[in-house]
Amino acid sequence: MTAESGQDGLVLEDVRIALGERRLLDLACRVAPGEILSVTGPSGSGKSSLFAFLAGFLDPAFTVAGRVRLDGEDLLALPAAQRRVGLMFQDDLLFPHMSVGGNLLFALPASLRGRAARRARVEAVLAEAGLGGYADRDPATLSGGQRARVALLRTLIAEPRALLLDEPFSKLDRALRGQIRSLVFDRARRLGLPTLLVTHDEEDAAAAGGPVVRL
Structure with a gap:
């Protein structure tokens, strides 16, 4: 996929992440409002690094290049707390x-x-x-x-402009996994949130119904 300038949604322009001499990923894409982009690959391929980069807490040991825009705004110029990006992880992290x-x-x-x-x-x-x-x-x-x-509701009630999902279904049993996955994806589409799903599970990527990037 290629990034499209001047469009609403989440746009990654020539994003490159490296650790030392090792380049982890090189990505240019646009995630439209309500679209779910799945990023898959084995452990160590850069999926979690991409998530952390977009969320604003990537370890400074990594080097990065490129631009990221959310609804036309430079996302990387904002502190993590001001990016209004909803995060969901493997654990629900309820207080x-x-x-x-x-x-x-x-x-x-x-x-x-x-x-x-x-x-x-x-x-x-x-x-x-x-x-x-x-x-x-x-x-x-x-x-x-x-x-x-409840974890999903806590993410959405904050009125995010985009969603980042880091293996959020991996600890659920099979029956519950399908139910919660459908709930998350349906809400993302209904609210028009550009969504990036990081997963190693091809079934999750297929259920998302959007484009897939394999690292």
């Missing part, structure tokens, strides 16, 4: 000292003001995901599927 609702309230944009309004927003997204009434639950009491849904 154990917070309730389900507390986890979601933590991620809500500061622009939504008022305790009642913020609580109502949390209750609404939980109900939409089939978790109505779960706001006061301890995350430790949830099933694996419920935890995965």
Whole structure:
């Protein structure tokens, strides 16, 4: 794929990542709004390095070149906290000292003001995901599927402009994997979020239904 300038979405222009003398990847592509680009390859091929680079926490031991734009804005010029890129990992990473609702309230944009309004927003997204009434639950009491849904909701409630998914389904059993995968992909498409999926699983890439880059 080649990058297309002047287009909305996530655009990688001649991105190169190396570690010492070893070049890990050389990539130019555009991920359109609502499209899911899958990046696959064996361990050590640069998948996780690409994820970290886009998220803003790549180890300085790596050298990088190229440009990345999100909806026309230079993504690399922004600190990680200001990029508004939603992240999902292998582990759900829910805060154990917070309730389900507390986890979601933590991620809500500061622009939504008022305790009642913020609580109502949390209750609404939980109900939409089939978790109505779960706001006061301890995350430790949830099933694996419920935890995965809460992790997705926490990512989306922050109103990201794009999604980065790092093997988010790898620790789920087969039946649950398909369910959560469909939920994540459907939400990404419905919200028009350019999405990059890092995975070693060809089944995940096929289910994403978008272009595939093999490293």
